[in-house]
Amino acid sequence: MMDKSFIFLLAAFVCSVGSAHIPTIPCPNYFRYVSDPYQNIEGLILVPYYQTPELLLAVNASMKGFFGQENSNMQLTMLTTATDLIQGLSTIVKYKLQFPVQDSIPQITSIIFNGQQFCTGPPVPMEAPNPYMPGSSSAVTNMYATHTSRFAPVQPQ
Ligand SMILES: *[C@@H]1O[C@H](CO)[C@@H](O)[C@H](O)[C@H]1NC(C)=O
Numbered sequence: 001m002m003d004k005s006f007i008f009l010l011a012a013f014v015c016s017v018g019s020a021h022i023p024t025i026p027c028p029n030y031f032r033y034v035s036d037p038y039q040n041i042e043g044l045i046l047v048p049y050y051q052t053p054e055l056l057l058a059v060n061a062s063m064k065g066f067f068g069q070e071n072s073n074m075q076l077t078m079l080t081t082a083t084d085l086i087q088g089l090s091t092i093v094k095y096k097l098q099f100p101v102q103d104s105i106p107q108i109t110s111i112i113f114n115g116q117q118f119c120t121g122p123p124v125p126m127e128a129p130n131p132y133m134p135g136s137s138s139a140v141t142n143m144y145a146t147h148t149s150r151f152a153p154v155q156p157q
Contacts, residue, residue, distance in 0.1 A: 021104075021105060022041065022105055023105060023106070023107035023108075023124070024107070024121075025108065025121075026108060026109075026119055026120060026121025026122075027108070027111065027118060027119035027120075027121070030045060030046055030047060030111060030118045030119055031043060031044070031045055031046075031108055031111060031119060032044050033105070040098075040102055041099065041102060041105050042096055042097060042098050042099065043096070043097030043098075043099070043108070044094065044095070044096060044097070045057070045059065045076075045094070045095040045096075045097060045111060046092050046093070046094050046095075047092065047093050047095075047111070047113040047118055048091060048092055048093075049080075049085055049090065049091055049092060049093045050114070052114060053150060053151045054114075054148070054149070054150045054151075055078075055093060055113070055114065055147075055148065055149045055150075056113070056114055056115075056146070056147075056148050057076060057093075057095060057111070057112070057113050057146065057147045057148075058110070058111075058112045058113075058144070058145075058146045059074065059076065059097060059108065059110065059111050059112075059144070059145050059146075060108075060109045060110040060111075060142065060143065060144050061074065061106035061107060061108050061109055061142075061143045061144075062106060062107050062109050062123035062124045062140055062141070062142050062143070063099075063104045063105065063106040063107065063124060063140065063141050063143065064104050064124050064127075064138075064139075064140060064141075065104045065139055065140075065141060066139035066141060067100065067101065067104075067141045073100055073143070073145070074097055074098060074099055074100065074106065074143050074144075074145040075097070075098040075145065076095055076096070076097055076098075076145045076146070076147035077095065077096045077098070077147075078093065078094075078095050078147060078149060079094040079095060079096055080092070080093045080094045082149065082151050085151070086151055093113075095147060097145065100143075106143055107121065107123070107124050108121055109121050109122070109123050109142075123140060123142070124140050125140075126138050126139075126140055
């Protein structure tokens with residue numbers, strides 16, 4: 001007779017394959033995973049704004065699997081408008097981080113905004129190849145994205 005807990009574990013494993021696994025977040029105050037209207041997982045970055053005319057954001061992440069150059073690009077979009085920042089209507093800057101594929105969601109390893117480190121975390125661990133899947137291999141891909149914006153200086157009145 002088969003052990004019930006074994007069947008449960010097997011079912012849990014089958015369910016986890018095919019649906020995206022959400023990695024742990026090293027800095028929940030500055031980063032979260034959200035789902036877009038098409039159920040795609042993307043990242044949301046929120047960092048404080050200190051009245052600087054230049055904003056430089058650099059994000060590093062690590063994801064399970066091997067992905068070529070064209071598939072390892074994350075895309076950063078600034079969601080807060082420059083007008084809101086200049087007029088003091090927003091004290092945080094919000095960015096959207098889009099991932100290259102959905103079946104492997106990257107884990108954030110670093111967020112640096114205007115030279116200040118807001119997030120630092122370990123990369124995805126390398127796994128031993130699965131002995132029940134001959135030819136399977138383990139790989140981790142590192143990813144990097146930056147976004148720069150400069151505001152025109154405010155004209156003296
Ligand atoms: C982020 O990735 C870039 C490009 O691979 C690398 O030059 C940089 O040192 C990394 N930064 C951190 C903080 O890991």
